[in-house]
Amino acid sequence: AQTVTQSQPEMSVQEAETVTLSCTYDTSENNYYLFWYKQPPSRQMILVIRQEAYKQQNATENRFSVNFQKAAKSFSLKISDSQLGDTAMYFCAFFNTNAGKSTFGDGTTLTVKP
Amino acid sequence: EAGVTQFPSHSVIEKGQTVTLRCDPISGHDNLYWYRRVMGKEIKFLLHFVKESKQDESGMPNNRFLAERTGGTYSTLKVQPAELEDSGVYFCASSRQLQETQYFGPGTRLLVL
Secondary structure, eight states: OOEEEOOOSEEEEETTSOEEEOOEEEOSOSSEEEEEEEEOTTOOOEEEEEEETTOOSOOEETTEEEEEETTTTEEEEEEOSOOGGGOEEEEEEEEETTTTEEEEOOOEEEEEEO | OOOOEEEOSEEEEOTTOOEEEEEEOOTTOOEEEEEEEETTOOEEEEEEEETTEEEEOTTOOSTTEEEEOGGGSOEEEEESSOOGGGOEEEEEEEESSTTSOOEEOOOEEEEEO
16 A cells, blocks of 8 residues: 655745755555646636656756655655745645555645745 | 536535435546545545555555445445534545546535534
């Protein structure tokens, strides 16, 4: 069974600054995907970024990037130039490509302050 | 392309009553998943449909929960009878193929009093 741990229940950052959300996971699988989802107060869960485990290059999407350390089973999310609209709960998720289901962390509530 | 939709957005019922949640996946997505987040804890997998067939229902908590996907389009999740511990947010997700990204709906917030 897989487990996903987000050790930071809450974080805050000043607008325009950079913040890193941590995520670690445990698995015996070799092929999997990792995701960061964001859930703003409006409730819609939005895909932020995706990383395939077989890719060594860290995924990036505009201001969002990950630091994927496969050996350490670590998958942190960096948000650069934080904006007020980034305020949300962020979930790290492990996707088992064989089973086709996701395992989530407890979430990190991020507040961007003006 | 329309996203995953869920209905209702909120439901408040009394213990012992029945509630039915609906999920409409993205058109053409054969894979449909139900997850739930209870008491502010982590989001947990409930079950997975491939078209109209239940591929994996290992996460269903007990026989008070019944999921269907007749015709392989939308899905319903019925809770009967509802208990207090069923309160939480129920998410639906869909994907075109098994190994593709799951796209989530906005969730249904269920409160059992």
